[in-house]
Amino acid sequence: MSGFPTVGIALCTYNGARFLDEQLASILEQEPPAEQVVVADDSSRDGSLEIVRRAADGTGVPIVVLEGTGAPLGVTANFERAVSAVTQELVALSDQDDRWHDDRLAVLRERFAADPDLVLLHTDADLVDADGRPLGRTLFESLEIQPHEFAAEESGRAFEAFLRRNLATGATVVFRRSLLDLATPFPADWVHDEWLAMIAAATGRVGVVRAATIDYRQHGANQIGVGAPTLSRKIGRVLEARGERNRTLASRFAVLADRLAALGDRVSAEQLAEARAKASFERTRAEFPANRLRRALPVLRLARTGLYERYASRGRADVLRDLLQPA
Numbered sequence: 001m002s003g004f005p006t007v008g009i010a011l012c013t014y015n016g017a018r019f020l021d022e023q024l025a026s027i028l029e030q031e032p033p034a035e036q037v038v039v040a041d042d043s044s045r046d047g048s049l050e051i052v053r054r055a056a057d058g059t060g061v062p063i064v065v066l067e068g069t070g071a072p073l074g075v076t077a078n079f080e081r082a083v084s085a086v087t088q089e090l091v092a093l094s095d096q097d098d099r100w101h102d103d104r105l106a107v108l109r110e111r112f113a114a115d116p117d118l119v120l121l122h123t124d125a126d127l128v129d130a131d132g133r134p135l136g137r138t139l140f141e142s143l144e145i146q147p148h149e150f151a152a153e154e155s156g157r158a159f160e161a162f163l164r165r166n167l168a169t170g171a172t173v174v175f176r177r178s179l180l181d182l183a184t185p186f187p188a189d190w191v192h193d194e195w196l197a198m199i200a201a202a203t204g205r206v207g208v209v210r211a212a213t214i215d216y217r218q219h220g221a222n223q224i225g226v227g228a229p230t231l232s233r234k235i236g237r238v239l240e241a242r243g244e245r246n247r248t249l250a251s252r253f254a255v256l257a258d259r260l261a262a263l264g265d266r267v268s269a270e271q272l273a274e275a276r277a278k279a280s281f282e283r284t285r286a287e288f289p290a291n292r293l294r295r296a297l298p299v300l301r302l303a304r305t306g307l308y309e310r311y312a313s314r315g316r317a318d319v320l321r322d323l324l325q326p327a
Contacts (some may be wrong), residue, residue: 002006004109007174008036008086009094012078016096017046019217022132024055026100031275033061034092041080043068048096058063065157074207079170079192083180093193095171096218098125099132104213108174111207119204120175120197122168123213128271130219139169139216150208159271163253163278165313168197168206175200182263188247189257198256203266220282246286253279281311290327 002060009027014022027037049067057062064085073081083091090112104123112118117286125139145167152161161167170193183199185190200206256273260267286304288295302308303319312318 003316004113005089005107005176006035007090007092007105008038008084008088008177009034009092010079010082011037011039011084011094011096012042012075013039013044013048013052013096014042014072014078014262015044015046015048016059017048019097020048021055022052022099023094023096024052027094028055028059028061028107029102030100031102034086035062036086037061037063037287038066038082038085039063040066040078041068042072042074042084043070047072053212056217058214074184074194076188076190076192080186080299083192086177086186089177090174091177092174093170093172098171099128099215099217101215107209107211107213110291111209112174112176112233115207117205118176118207120173120181120200121166121207121209122174122197123172123209124211125214125216126171126212128215128217135218138212139172139212143167143169149280150210153206153208155174156205158249159274160197161199162194162201162206163274163311164315166191166194166197167208168193169216170196172214179204179317182240182266187252187259189252189255197260199259201269202260203263221266246282246288250282250286253282277307278311281307285322288322292323292326296323 011023011027027034031313040053041049050066052063052065056065066081066085072078076155079093083093094100099288108121108123111121127135127137127139127142129135149161149167152158153167166242170191173193175196179196179200182203183196185196190198197206253275257279260272260275281302284298288298299319299322302322303316309315309321314321
């Protein structure tokens with residue numbers, strides 16, 4: 001496609017033989033095809049590499065295979081290895097167990113070609129079961145993305161939305177390779193898609209396609225998946241043990257603030273201040289007393305500041321979460 005950016009696909013595998021043939025076929029049948037596919041295998045033991053090599057022998061699309069070197073690296077480190085090996089203008093992330101729609105790459109190339117300032121793009125997905133049957137809902141519906149969250153992304157305020165929660169699911173993401181100059185190395189505390197989305201939103205513009213471009217398979221063994229937003233699930237989230245959640249969030253956003261500070265004038269002073277404020281907010285939540293009775297007053301004090309609406313993933317609903325969750 002003359003005038004359109006080239007695309008390299010970063011596909012990570014780990015014992016994914018069950019669905020890998022179908023995913024590779026959906027990738028290699030894209031029209032026009034990707035210029036490159038990088039497959040990073042994380043020391044699979046189920047024949048995944050053999051499936052990849054067989055696919056490579058039967059296609060004209062260049063496939064680079066990165067084999068595991070011993071103990072599995074884990075999702076984030078393996079994706080960093082994969083994206084770093086892509087040499088094209090755009091990097092499209094791919095899970096091993098999904099199925100791409102026929103026009104996925106064509107749609108995304110067109111968006112990037114039309115918008116030189118676009119850094120990262122994510123899309124909706126149709127949720128399907130292990131056999132590829134529709135589950136009757138989409139990814140965005142399951143995430144319950146709200147109109148104000150879409151509006152933030154579409155008006156250049158994605159950083160504001162992403163400080164509350166990640167909206168960009170990695171299996172749907174495409175980004176300009178130049179983003180890696182700012183985003184690597186990936187921090188150990190962060191999941192790769194969340195980190196890429198945050199750095200993209202802090203340094204450029206993030207876009208969203210509200211149409212589905214993949215079938216996102218839910219099969220019970222997903223390394224990262226999404227459940228239905230049922231009432232019982234929401235109640236379970238409120239009542240689950242606090243554990244390390246807030247400490248992890250505080251640590252993550254402290255790391256983000258440090259990285260943004262290191263990027264200098266690529267990041268506005270306002271965004272750096274917001275990242276630091278988010279880290280402070282999560283640190284305050286992490287330090288709430290374990291005893292729920294002793295926790296109540298500091299939670300209510302924090303609620304009066306308006307910071308839950310600004311920084312909590314579920315807004316004021318997280319006040320209830322902080323009041324009720326066991327330690």
